[in-house]
Amino acid sequence: MKNAQMKSSHQNGRNSARGFSFIELLVVVGIIFIVSSMALFQMLPAWQQSQSNAAMDQVKSTLRQARETAISQRRTIAVQFTGNNTISLYQFVVVGVTSTIAAAPFLTIPIQSNVNFRTFAGMPDTPDAYGLPGGGGGIMFGSVSGGPPSGMDFQSDGTFTDGTGIPINGTVFMGVANIPASARAVVVLGNTGRIRGYHGTGSGWFQQ
Numbered sequence: 001m002k003n004a005q006m007k008s009s010h011q012n013g014r015n016s017a018r019g020f021s022f023i024e025l026l027v028v029v030g031i032i033f034i035v036s037s038m039a040l041f042q043m044l045p046a047w048q049q050s051q052s053n054a055a056m057d058q059v060k061s062t063l064r065q066a067r068e069t070a071i072s073q074r075r076t077i078a079v080q081f082t083g084n085n086t087i088s089l090y091q092f093v094v095v096g097v098t099s100t101i102a103a104a105p106f107l108t109i110p111i112q113s114n115v116n117f118r119t120f121a122g123m124p125d126t127p128d129a130y131g132l133p134g135g136g137g138g139i140m141f142g143s144v145s146g147g148p149p150s151g152m153d154f155q156s157d158g159t160f161t162d163g164t165g166i167p168i169n170g171t172v173f174m175g176v177a178n179i180p181a182s183a184r185a186v187v188v189l190g191n192t193g194r195i196r197g198y199h200g201t202g203s204g205w206f207q208q
Contacts, residue, residue: 048114048176055085055115055174056184056197056208062087062109063154063186067193070154077154080105081139081147081172084116092153101151111174119173120180126198126205128187130169141170141188158193167191175200 063079066089070077078090078101088105111117117138125132133145141147142162147170150163162168167190176182183200197208 048179048182051112051115052175052182052184055112056186058109058111059087059172059174059186060195060197062089062107063188063195065089065107067154067158067160067195070156071158074156076156079152079154081117084118084138085111085174087111114176115174115182116177117172117174118177120175120183120200120202123180123183123200123202124204126171126185126187127207128169128171128189130171130187133173138173139170140173142166142168142190154193160188160190160193 066077066079069075069089073091076092076099078092080088080090082088087109089107090105091102092099093102119132119136119138121136131140131143133140135145137145139146141152148162148168152168152170153161153163155161155165159167160170169190170188172186172188174184174186180202181200183202183205185198185200185205186195187198188195198205199208
């Protein structure tokens with residue numbers, strides 16, 4: 001009797017030492033995967049909003065740097081929006097008796113990945129009403145989609161003008177594709193060079 005009890009106790013000890021079975025491990029892994037997927041799905045909108053905010057801040061800071069450089073160096077700084085997510089700044093150099101744009105930019109900034117210069121169908125213009133670019137593009141300055149052919153420049157007095165020196169107002173629209181609530185906008189007032197940002201809600205705007 002005593003030997004049988006010792007044998008049973010020994011077997012129970014071996015069984016308890018085996019831990020989880022393979023099926024139990026699969027169930028635990030499955031639960032972890034489901035919970036992680038739900039958490040990721042819940043966090044995705046916040047992540048997209050964060051990306052759009054970062055892109056807006058990059059555009060604002062780059063334009064402000066261009067303006068401050070123009071004022072501090074007493075020279076014209078050209079701004080170009082290339083592709084659908086890159087800003088480049090150029091200095092003007094004097095050649096003979098004329099000035100021309102430098103061959104290469106002194107600063108090129110690709111904005112936050114996954115964010116592009118764009119507008120969304122059904123989204124209105126910002127309260128400044130500087131116009132909406134055509135074809136879903138994101139650049140509108142001087143009432144010209146993509147910007148004036150003559151160029152866009154910050155002058156040494158801080159104003160923002162076209163290539164002929166006439167002050168122009170405009171807006172840079174951006175966002176994550178197919179997510180209207182990620183819409184952001186940066187507007188520039190030509191007469192002063194003032195720069196400010198807007199957050200989109202999918203149906204309207206509020207100033208940052």
